[in-house]
Amino acid sequence: MTDVKSENTNHKAGWSRRDVLKATSAGAAAGVTPMFFTQNAWAEEALGNYPVKGSEVVLGFNVPQTGAYADEGADELRAYKLAVKHLNNGGGMLDTLKPSKLTGNGILGKKVTYVTGDTQTNADASRTSARRMIERDKVIMVTGGSSSGIAIAQQYLCNELGIIFMCGLTHSNDTTGKDKQRYGFRHFFNAHMTGKALSPVLSKEYGKDRRAFHLTADYSWGHTQQESMQEFTEKEGWSTAGNIMTPLKTTDFSQYLSQVLNSDADVLILNHYGANMVNSLTNAVNFGMRDMQKNGKNLEIVVPLYSRLMAKGAGSANIDGVLGTSGWNWALQDEGSKVFVKTFTDEYGFPPSQAAHTCYVQTLLYANACEMAGTFYPPEVIKALEDFQFTGAGNGETLYRGSDHQCIKNILVMQGKSPSARSSEFDYLQIVDEVDAKTVDYDPAIFGGELGPYVPA
Amino acid sequence: MDMTLNAFTLSILTGLQLGSIYVLIALGLTLIFGTLGVVNFAHGALYLIAIYLAVSINNALGFGLALILVPPILFIIGVLLERGLIQRFYDRPHTDQILVTFGLAIVIQELLKWAFGANNIPFSIPSWGNGIIFMHDYLPFLEGFVVYPKWRMILVVVAIVTVSAVFALLHLTRFGLVIRAGMRDAEMLQFLGVNINRRFMVVFGLGAMIAGIAGVFGGPVTQVSPEVGMQLLVPSFLIVVIGGMGSLGGAVLASILIGMAQSFTAPYIYINTIIIYLITVIILLVRPRGLLGAKGVFE
Structure with missing residues (x-):
């Protein structure tokens, strides 16, 4: 009886051991359910401009609209607008990027809009512009820039404010080296990779017994480019005759070229970019350096970082045969490049530059990372980007390396085309070699720096 | 870097060449300042107009026509600028003159950027000027x-x-005599019945025309981009100050001095970037009126 009574008593209370076990299981399942259906949905506090309110999400495109790099900035802006169009309506690299969670329906269901700023290729102006976009326009991400000094300045600011910064055109080792930041990501390649890819081609083309003289733009990018070129050309057996730092705004390089003429160098390496490179190369050609012999060999000119806009500025007669590297070129025939070139050309009437390419891809990669994370919460988006491996964006198999936020991908060795070899007004450079990602990969520890925490202090 | 005879010669030639660009810009600047008393910050923009005109005409019609057309066009632009804008600021403070000419320079620079883009435009040297000279021959x-x-x-x-x-022109003609007199005392000249205003207009046009000559020959050296005008303006102004405000001889001397200093310090970036300012400070400390500045004139 006692047993029966006891059983009845338990029944009246409504809980059997089996019920308790069931309830515990159900409770546990219910407790865990949001984690299954809202990916990475853990402690998401307000950070930067997160959470995103309303039905739209705003991106900030901070590019040089005035100043020396205004043409590159204009092309970057075209690419950003195209990326927004594709994110909202589909098309472009949304069809080739793999893996991708992009649907052509905005980002996480929110329509993508944008604001623009002018960096003026000036660190202070770029910071002011980025801060305005973040504080007034409530952008969730900032991207852009056509100079390493500017990119690094914005990267620090964005990191401090909890806003992800997707670098535009920046090639200094410092951007993802000693100045790397948790909130900064670079798709473009860097000076170290240029040195690694270009030097073997130079030694094959010009021989191992060469003596190089460097003229170097006196700022972050120039310094790292010169160091990398010297390091890798010397590994190929070359020696270095000298290096002169030239002020960034130099237009007449005759005073520096005189020093080169007076040296025993038989290769001139111009660590200059943009208008700076156009001026130094044109000056060097005027000094007869393309037709000169030194040490019984033809004096050769090398431009480590090439762009189509620079080649156009220098003129095809001056760049004919000159070797350098590029991150991307519109003549590439992979699916991602082809679809990007087609949609860009359909939209604007001419093919995109490498600056446009990297900015377009950066916007898509950010959007895709938000979709993968299932949130705009920056630390989760950062985690989605870190060590993300993808293809279909124009540079083969690419890794967004988690340890320094540098994309490891194929890069191009380019050579200037002669005027007669050009097929169109945009055809200035030919691809000599596509150097694969493994070859240009390196240990990120060599440049030091710390990414810092996911949630800024 | 050891300074051999060859290196020394190359540096001298480079100094002369750098000085030549400076003198062509500073000459117009000091002429306008010395005569009209106007601090013309738009002078760099006049050079900018000249190089864009020169490269456009050169690419379309050849260098010969650029050489014939650009200086007179710049003269006309200079005259129109003086009549339309600058003459209204003769009696205004220097700060007003600086603001209006600086503003004008920015407008011209941005208009050219809008029309031609921010990138360089290749300026090919005519075939007769191309190539190198073997200095050993000379x-x-x-x-x-x-x-x-x-x-x-x-x-x-x-x-x-x-x-x-x-x-x-200034020393062998009557026009030059009047201008030089005007540089010393414009008011007295007007009391003597000389229409100095018309001559000032011509002087402004002349200054612009020299910028035109500088543009035609200097374009392939300084390159054709919207930033060039401003980059040359600051050193050119300092040259006017170092040489002595309004002194043409001083401008020539200071141009060569700055050109040489920049050439010889080229291997040493930190001195090279400040050398022009260093020289300015030293000269103004030692001789406040500048190298050849006349006593009492703009002192």
Whole structure:
């Protein structure tokens, strides 16, 4: 009886051991359910401009609209607008990027809009512009820039404010080296990779017994480019005759070229970019350096970082045969490049530059990372980007390396085309070699720096 | 870097060539300032107009027409600028003059950028000016391989001819006499019944025309981009100050001095970037009126 009574008593209370076990299981399942259906949905506090309110999400495109790099900035802006169009309506690299969670329906269901700023290729102006976009326009991400000094300045600011910064055109080792930041990501390649890819081609083309003289733009990018070129050309057996730092705004390089003429160098390496490179190369050609012999060999000119806009500025007669590297070129025939070139050309009437390419891809990669994370919460988006491996964006198999936020991908060795070899007004450079990602990969520890925490202090 | 005879010669040639560009810009600047008393910050923009005109005409019609057309066009632009804008600021404070001419320079720069883009436009040197000169042919004491671009030597010659022509105009003609008198005391000249305003208009046009000559020959050297005007303006102004405000001889001397200083300090970036300011400070400390500045004039 006692047993029966006891059983009845338990029944009246409504809980059997089996019920308790069931309830515990159900409770546990219910407790865990949001984690299954809202990916990475853990402690998401307000950070930067997160959470995103309303039905739209705003991106900030901070590019040089005035100043020396205004043409590159204009092309970057075209690419950003195209990326927004594709994110909202589909098309472009949304069809080739793999893996991708992009649907052509905005980002996480929110329509993508944008604001623009002018960096003026000036660190202070770029910071002011980025801060305005973040504080007034409530952008969730900032991207852009056509100079390493500017990119690094914005990267620090964005990191401090909890806003992800997707670098535009920046090639200094410092951007993802000693100045790397948790909130900064670079798709473009860097000076170290240029040195690694270009030097073997130079030694094959010009021989191992060469003596190089460097003229170097006196700022972050120039310094790292010169160091990398010297390091890798010397590994190929070359020696270095000298290096002169030239002020960034130099237009007449005759005073520096005189020093080169007076040296025993038989290769001139111009660590200059943009208008700076156009001026130094044109000056060097005027000094007869393309037709000169030194040490019984033809004096050769090398431009480590090439762009189509620079080649156009220098003129095809001056760049004919000159070797350098590029991150991307519109003549590439992979699916991602082809679809990007087609949609860009359909939209604007001419093919995109490498600056446009990297900015377009950066916007898509950010959007895709938000979709993968299932949130705009920056630390989760950062985690989605870190060590993300993808293809279909124009540079083969690419890794967004988690340890320094540098994309490891194929890069191009380019050579200037002669005027007669050009097929169109945009055809200035030919691809000599596509150097694969493994070859240009390196240990990120060599440049030091710390990414810092996911949630800024 | 050891300074051999070859290196020394190359540095001298480079100094002369750098000085030639400066003198062609500073000459117009000091002429306008010395005569009209106007601090013309738009002078760099006049040079900018000249190089864009020159490269456009050169690419379309050839260098010969650029040489014939650009200086007179710049003269006309200068006259229109003086009549339309600058003359209204003769009696205004220097700060007003600086603000209006600086504003004008920015407008011109941005308009050219809008029309031609921010990137460089290649300015090809005519075939007769292309190539290099083997210096050993002219300077037998040099040993071995010393060359210099022919076009830069032509630029030096053009600067010498232009400077000589301006000096001849000012010192050998009645027009020059009136202008020099106007530089000393414009008010007295007006009391004597001389229509100095019309001559001032011509002087402004002349200053712009020299910028036109500088543009035609200097364009392939300084390159054609919207930033060039402003970049040359600051050193050119300092040259006017170092040489002595309004002194043409002083401008020539200071241009050569700055050109040489920049050339010889080229391997040393930190001195090279400040050398022009360093020289300005030293000269103004030692001789506040500038190298050849007349006592009492703009002192």
